[in-house]
Amino acid sequence: MTVALVVGAALALCAVVFVARPFLREPAPASDRLDEPGELDRRRLELVEERDRALAALKELEFDHRTGKVTDADYREQVGPLRRRAAAALRALEPRAEARHERVASGR
Amino acid sequence: MAALGRAALLLSFGLVLYAVVAGSFAAWRRRRRLALSAQNALLAAFGTTLVAGGVLVAALARRDFSFVYVAGHISRHLPLAYRLSAFWGGQEGSLLLWLTILSGYGALAVWLNRRNTDLIAWVVPVLAGIASFFAFMLVFVSSPFEVQPAPADGAGMVPSLQNPYMLAHPPMLYLGYVGLTIPFAFAMGALLSRRTDERWIVATRRWTLLAWTFLGVGQLLGAHWAYVEIGWGGYYAWDPVENAALMPWLASTAFLHSVMIQEKRGMLKVWNMVLVSLAFLLSVFGTFLTRSGVINSIHSFSKSSIGGWFLGFVIGCTVFSVAVIYLRLPLLRARTRLESLVSREATFLYNNLLLVALCLTILWGVMYPLLSQAVRGETRSVSKPYYDFFLHSFGLPLLLLMGIGPLVAWRRASLRSLGKTFLVPLAAAVVVGVVLIALGFGSSVPGLLAYTFSTFVAASIALEFWRGTRATGSLVRLVGRNRRRYGGYLVHAAVLLLAIGIAGSSAYQTIRERTLAPGQSMSLAGYTLTYRTLEGVQGANYKGFRALLDVSRGGSHVATVDPGENDYAIEGPANEASVYHDPRTLGDVFTIAQIVKGSSIDLKVLVKPLVNLIWAAGFLFVFGSLVALWPDAVEQRRLAERYAAAPA
Numbered sequence: 001m002t003v004a005l006v007v008g009a010a011l012a013l014c015a016v017v018f019v020a021r022p023f024l025r026e027p028a029p030a031s032d033r034l035d036e037p038g039e040l041d042r043r044r045l046e047l048v049e050e051r052d053r054a055l056a057a058l059k060e061l062e063f064d065h066r067t068g069k070v071t072d073a074d075y076r077e078q079v080g081p082l083r084r085r086a087a088a089a090l091r092a093l094e095p096r097a098e099a100r101h102e103r104v105a106s107g108r
Numbered sequence: 109m110a111a112l113g114r115a116a117l118l119l120s121f122g123l124v125l126y127a128v129v130a131g132s133f134a135a136w137r138r139r140r141r142l143a144l145s146a147q148n149a150l151l152a153a154f155g156t157t158l159v160a161g162g163v164l165v166a167a168l169a170r171r172d173f174s175f176v177y178v179a180g181h182i183s184r185h186l187p188l189a190y191r192l193s194a195f196w197g198g199q200e201g202s203l204l205l206w207l208t209i210l211s212g213y214g215a216l217a218v219w220l221n222r223r224n225t226d227l228i229a230w231v232v233p234v235l236a237g238i239a240s241f242f243a244f245m246l247v248f249v250s251s252p253f254e255v256q257p258a259p260a261d262g263a264g265m266v267p268s269l270q271n272p273y274m275l276a277h278p279p280m281l282y283l284g285y286v287g288l289t290i291p292f293a294f295a296m297g298a299l300l301s302r303r304t305d306e307r308w309i310v311a312t313r314r315w316t317l318l319a320w321t322f323l324g325v326g327q328l329l330g331a332h333w334a335y336v337e338i339g340w341g342g343y344y345a346w347d348p349v350e351n352a353a354l355m356p357w358l359a360s361t362a363f364l365h366s367v368m369i370q371e372k373r374g375m376l377k378v379w380n381m382v383l384v385s386l387a388f389l390l391s392v393f394g395t396f397l398t399r400s401g402v403i404n405s406i407h408s409f410s411k412s413s414i415g416g417w418f419l420g421f422v423i424g425c426t427v428f429s430v431a432v433i434y435l436r437l438p439l440l441r442a443r444t445r446l447e448s449l450v451s452r453e454a455t456f457l458y459n460n461l462l463l464v465a466l467c468l469t470i471l472w473g474v475m476y477p478l479l480s481q482a483v484r485g486e487t488r489s490v491s492k493p494y495y496d497f498f499l500h501s502f503g504l505p506l507l508l509l510m511g512i513g514p515l516v517a518w519r520r521a522s523l524r525s526l527g528k529t530f531l532v533p534l535a536a537a538v539v540v541g542v543v544l545i546a547l548g549f550g551s552s553v554p555g556l557l558a559y560t561f562s563t564f565v566a567a568s569i570a571l572e573f574w575r576g577t578r579a580t581g582s583l584v585r586l587v588g589r590n591r592r593r594y595g596g597y598l599v600h601a602a603v604l605l606l607a608i609g610i611a612g613s614s615a616y617q618t619i620r621e622r623t624l625a626p627g628q629s630m631s632l633a634g635y636t637l638t639y640r641t642l643e644g645v646q647g648a649n650y651k652g653f654r655a656l657l658d659v660s661r662g663g664s665h666v667a668t669v670d671p672g673e674n675d676y677a678i679e680g681p682a683n684e685a686s687v688y689h690d691p692r693t694l695g696d697v698f699t700i701a702q703i704v705k706g707s708s709i710d711l712k713v714l715v716k717p718l719v720n721l722i723w724a725a726g727f728l729f730v731f732g733s734l735v736a737l738w739p740d741a742v743e744q745r746r747l748a749e750r751y752a753a754a755p756a
Binding site: 003004005007008011012014015018019020021022023026029031032033034035036037042045046048049050052053056057060061063064066067068069070071073074078 | 109110111112115116119123126134135138139140141142143144145148149151152155156159225226229303305306371372373374515516517518519520521522524525528529572575576578579746750751
C-alpha cells in the first residue's frame with residue numbers, strides 16, 4: 001500500500017510538472033498568442049491546393065491516355081481546359097514571376 | 109497494487125479533463141502556452157493509463173484473486189496467454205483497453221502533427237473529451253481495481269474464449285474501433301478551427317487506413333474464431349456484435365473512397381465530414397452493443413448497467429458532430445461539380461451510396477429488435493434472410509463496381525473509350541458465366557452472379573496492372589509511383605477472394621448428419637468418412653474425448669480428423685470441431701461430433717467448397733493495405749512543401 005502511494009504520488013508529480021512545462025519554460029514570453037492564418041494565407045493555401053489538384057488531374061489524364069482509358073480525341077478535348085486551369089492556379093500564386101514572364105515574352 | 113491502479117486512473121481522468129477545459133479555452137482565446145499545456149496533459153494521460161494497464165496485466169499474470177476483476181475472469185489453472193487475454197475478456201478490462209489505445213493513439217497523432225498548432229489546438233480537447241468519458245467510466249462506474257478478500261480460485265474463462273484467435277481478435281477490433289477516433293477528432297478540429305482545407309485529411313489519411321485495416325483483420329480473425337471454435341460450421345451469423353464491427357468498417361470504406369474525390373476534385377466536403385463522424389459514432393455504438401448487455405449475443409460476455417452511460421455518450425457525440433457540421437456548412441461548399449455520371453468519381457459516388465445503404469440497413473436490422481422491445485414491449489428479431497437480401501441487393505452491385513471503377517477515366521469517359529476498356533473483362537465474365545451454367549452452378553443465382561462478377565473484377569484488375577506496367581515499363585515503378593491506387597487494387601483483389609469464398613462455401617455447401625458406431629462410414633460430396641474409435645484427451649484445465657475419423661476421397665485416404673468435446677473443470681463443456689483443409693478444392697471438410705450412447709457418435713459433416721479463399725483473402729488484404737500505407741517520399745516532399753509556406 002505504501003509503495004503504491006509513493007509510486008502514485010511520484011506519478012502525479014511528474015504529470016503536474018510535465019503539464020506545467022510550457023509555463024515553467026517561458027514564464028514571461030514576448031507573445032503568448034497561437035499562430036493564426038490570415039485571410040491572405042488561407043487564400044494562398046487554397047490556391048496551392050487548387051494548383052496541386054490541377055497538376056494531378058493533368059497527370060491522371062496523361063496516364064489514362066497512355067493506358068488506353070482515354071482515346072486520342074477525348075484526350076485532345078480535355079487536356080486544354082486542364083492546362084489552362086493549372087496555369088491559372090500557377091499564375092495566381094506567382095503574379096510577379098508571371099508578369100515578368102509575360103514582359104519577356106512580349107519583348108518589352 | 110490495486111490502489112496504484114486506481115490512483116493512475118484517477119490521474120488519467122484529471123489529466124484528460126484538464127486537457128478538455130484548458131484546451132478548449134486555449135483554442136478559443138488563442139493562448140499558446142495553455143494549448144501546449146493541454147497537449148502535454150493528453151500525452152501524460154497516456155503514461156498514467158499505461159501504468160493502470162500494467163497493474164491489471166500484473167494482477168492477471170500473478171493470479172491475484174484479491175482483484176474482483178481477476179477472480180471473475182480467470183482461474184488458477186488457466187494458461188498465462190489466456191490469463192492475459194482476460195484483460196479484454198470483461199467489461200472493465202476492455203474499457204481500460206479502449207482508454208489505453210485512445211490515449212496512445214491520441215498522444216502519437218498530436219505529437220506527429222504538433223506543428224499544425226491551430227488545428228491541433230482544437231483536436232486536443234476533442235480527443236480529450238472522448239477520453240474523459242472512458243476515464244470517468246473506469247474511475248466512477250466500472251473500475252477494474254475493485255478489491256475483495258481473495259478466494260481460493262477464480263470463476264474461470266468462458267471455454268470459447270480459450271482459443272488462440274481470442275489473443276488477437278478483440279485487440280485488433282479495438283485498435284480499429286479506437287483508431288476511427290483520430291480522423292473524427294481531426295475532422296471536428298478542422299471545423300472548429302475553421303481550417304477546412306485538406307490539412308486534416310493529409311494528417312489522418314494513414315490513421316483512417318490503419319484503423320480500417322485493423323477492423324478488417326479483426327473481423328476476419330473473429331470469423332475464423334467462430335468457424336473453428338463455436339462448432340456450427342459457419343463464420344458469420346449476422347450477430348448484432350458482428351454487425352457492430354462491420355458497420356464502422358463499411359462507413360470507413362465509403363470514407364476512404366469519397367475522401368479521394370475531395371483530394372482530387374475539392375468536392376464532397378460535407379459528405380466526408382458526415383462519413384467520418386458516422387464511422388466514429390458506429391464504433392462507439394459497437395462498443396455499446398458489446399458491453400451494454402442490451403442484446404443477446406454469443407459475444408456479450410458480460411451483462412452490465414453501463415448501457416445508459418454509453419447511450420448518452422453516443423447521443424452526445426451525435427449531437428456535437430451534427431451541430432459542428434451544421435454551423436460550419438458555409439465553409440464546406442464545393443466549388444466544382446461532377447462533370448459526368450460516367451466517370452471515375454461518379455463510380456466512387458455510386459460505391460458510397462451502396463456502402464452507406466448497406467451500412468444503414470444493417471444498422472436498422474440491429475436496432476429494430478431494441479426499438480421494438482423499448483417502444484412496444486415486443487420481442488422481435490431480425491434474422492439471416494433480411495440481411496442476405498440486402499447483402500445480395502447492395503453487395504453484388506458493389507462487387508461489380510469494383511471492376512467498373514478502374515476501367516473508367518477520371519472526369520468523364522466517352523462510349524468509345526468505355527467500349528475499348530470493357531471488352532476484355534466483359535468477354536471473360538460472359539465466358540465464365542456460360543461455362544458455370546453448363547457445369548450446373550446455376551442452382552444458386554446469387555452464387556452464379558458472384559462468380560461472374562468476380563471474373564469481371566479480376567479481369568479488370570489484371571488489365572489495370574498490365575496496362576500500367578506497359579505504360580511505365582516496370583511493375584515496381586508502377587506501384588511505387590501510386591501506392592495508394594495499386595495497394596487499393598490489391599485490397600479489391602482480396603475482397604474478390606472473399607466474395608468467391610463466401611459464395612462457394614455458402615451457396616454450394618453440402619451438409620449431412622448421421623449417428624455412427626465404430627467401423628461405420630458416411631459419404632457426401634465425394635468424401636467418405638469412416639469412424640474408427642473414441643479417445644480420451646486431457647489438457648491443463650480440461651478433460652475430453654475425440655472421435656477419430658478417416659477421410660478418403662476417390663478411394664484414397666487423405667486425412668484423419670478428430671472432432672470431440674472438452675469438459676473444462678470450472679467453465680463446463682465445449683464442442684471441439686475438427687477440419688480437413690483440402691488443398692485440391694481449397695475447401696474444407698468440417699466435422700462436429702457428440703457422444704450419443706456408449707461409443708456411438710452423432711456426426712455432423714459440412715463440405716464447404718473454396719472456404720479457404722476467405723482466409724487467404726486476409727493475407728492479401730493486409731499486403732494491399734501495407735502497400736497503400738507505405739510512405740511515399742515524393743508525395744511527402746510535395747505535401748511538406750505545400751504546407752511549409754502556410755502558417756501553422
